[in-house]
Amino acid sequence: MSDDLKPMAASGSSEPVLHALSAFVDNELPAAERWALADRLAVDRWAACSVAHYRAQRAALRVLFAADPAAQASVPCVVLRARTIWWRRAAFAACSLAAGTALAGLAGAIFWQIAPPNAQMSFAEQADLAYVVYAPEQRHPVEAGAAREGALVDWLSKRLNHPLSAPSLREYGFVLLGGRLLPGTAGPAAQLMYEDGNGARLSLYVSPVSQREMDIRLLRGGDRRTFSWANDHIGYALSGQMAEGPLRRIAVDVCRELGGHPEKWG
Template structure:
């Protein structure tokens, strides 16, 4: 080790992880030869590696179940994921009984209204986002009708936010039940899609009874939901975009639905 670079912690890790060139590995070994304490530590690290490999290594040689064959998965894109099946089944039940007890809320002693709304928004997203022909009830091409119909039913002026700057165009919308105890009436779901066929939904209801302002960003299963409420509306933006993109879109929706005293009314 006359003119070798000093030995760092990273070198020691790289030695046991086989990430050094043979020359450097030899230098590190030589360095260790004069340091029994350090050498004992490195020996223990190696045994850790062996133990981990013995514990889990064999899994990689097991036969792979067909449900994990990417070729089959790519060929049947409509096949629901396990998680989706669960969500969709829950959504069907919820819709059938008009909201019922939130599937996600089962572990809470008293699910809050906002929690019920977020649940409803996520389930509605999961249910309709996979649809191709029936993704929406009224298409964006019939925008005037869409706006007046949803605004009348939700009893709030609903102007679909413009998300074109983020690459998302309005597909259309549909009317949905809110949840069982909803005194705030039904919900409007607006669906957006980008060129990559990724979809984001915006779930809007009239304000909850308490009319409180609140906001929340949360993730359930693989879906992100951005929820906020003010004294006029509640809104939940749902999607599974990369986090930054999701937040940017949610922010746009928020800005457009809140800061428009004439149009948005929210």
């Protein structure tokens, strides 16, 4: 990583730092710098909040250009002087959208990107909001792709200080796209993203939790469903736009593969 990125908090809003964070959001950094900066975001709150701010800008800008799919797909992260103007317009769009039931999820997603989940937010809600934010992404649904699955799992395991694995969902028609590191209430969280041949996506959210074990719970949000559970102080949540029965069957297999005890769920 370049020297400009090392003292992020001390550098404040210096142009090189802002450009580096903007390039990270737009996936324009070389792979080595991108991975190093992703590690930094897990411990540097200022940088993580800046990246979240830019992602929220981009999401809202896509709403502004919703009538033009080509323009929507090419909306970049806006930084420096232009960012204040764009943010005002984006905030106006987000406030307008909040009134619409169909777009309430996006409003929540934008808020979640600006402020990491608080202690009152349930584990399942965190997972659901992470799904809302990243499952629709076409260009950047993951930080690191599945082409280097071993390196991805090692990286996330190191950041969560817990050995992880990416369960196979091929039996259900889903393949691993990759994963990303996210902020959680008890430390870093990981999200693994899966996709089937029709473009439907499931995400597995993993993060430390205070409970040693937690039986399965169901969270409903619009057309989304999230099944969450915990084993050995690690929480898992499987989210998707799928009927409860099929998603629960997948959750049972994922829990078993990850060393849990789905037979206790009843």
